[in-house]
Amino acid sequence: MTLKNAFALFVLFSTTYTQAQLKTVSYSDENQKLEGFLATPKIANATKAGVIVLHAWMGISDHEKESAEKLAKLGYFAFVADVYGQGNKPTNTDEAGKLSGYFKNAFDVYQHRIQLAVDELVKAGANADEIAVIGYCFGGTGAIEAARGDLKVKGIVSFHGGLGKDLKRETKQINTKVLVLHGADDPYVVAKEVTAFEDEMRTAKADWQLNMYANAVHAFTHKNAGTDNSKGAAYNEKADKRSWEAMKIFFKELFEKI
Incomplete structure (x- = not known):
């Protein structure tokens, strides 16, 4: 066997192994069909903790699937939730804006879709008492909604998510630990929205953290977002790595009770 053929087999095996991590669920x-993706750890952590992964406004992409696979390698059960449902995946940003806007306004529906995903994660073997929710952009907003809705989850992590809440909504006590990972130069989440979020967390008596990443704008974990900050959404390798490490530390505290 030539070195070239051996390398090709290695790549094929690696790709197959990676894809095998995910199972379509x-x-x-009710009448809306949903399709999520489950990543099961080869060796689960001691508490059989599980993590819900919420997609950005364009629907489920490789980004969320890769995150689930990485979480499984860390020992967590991971489930990529389908918030929009089959047949509703946006084909352009206009459709994505309308659909994500609907769920942001109908937050109770959003929270319900997250709960359905939690139920599937528990069915797959995760401990119902050891669940977290993470999300990206629109999904980051959803993670915060899981906390606002008092879903039975121990913690949430929002990656460059929207922080705003209708001022008419009552601020209730938040019992879920909150970690927000935010681009310091994100033009879509203005300073007054950040300040209002901080005030909300104080009023809600939440256990919360807000990490700000320098020179990072919206979507800083998305490698396909380019690197031009002037567009408002761009990948930032340093912020991507730092935010993932922050999440890991948060989970260690959350699930290992250090």
């Missing part, structure tokens, strides 16, 4: 919200 069909579930539903």
Whole structure:
């Protein structure tokens, strides 16, 4: 066997192994069919903790799937939730804006879709008492909604998510630990929205953290977002790595009770 053929086999094996980590899971919200993706750890952590991964406004992408696989390698059960449902994946940003806007306004529906995903994660073997929710952009907003809705989750992590909340909504006590990972130069989450979020967390008596990453704008974990900050959304390798490490430390505290 030539070195070239051996390398090709290695790549094929590696790709197959990576894809095998994910299992498609069909579930539903009444008449709406949903399709999520489950990543099961080869060796689960001691508490059989699980993590829900919420997608950005364009729907489930490789980004969320890769995150689930990485979480499984860390020993967590991971489930990529389908918030929009089959047949509703946006084909452009206009559609994505309308659909994500609907769920942001109908936050109770959003929270319900997250709960359905939690149920699937528990069915897959995760400990119902050891669940966290993470999300990216629109999904980061969803992670915060899981805390606002008092879903039975121990912690949430929002990666460059929207922080705003309708001022008419009551601020209730938040019992879920909150970690927000935010681009310091994000033009889509203005300073007054950040300040209002901080005030909300204080009023809600939450256990919360807000990490700000220098020179980072919106979507700083998305490698396909380019690197031009002037566009408002761009990848930032340093912020991506730092935010993932912050999440790991948060989970260590959350699930290992250090």
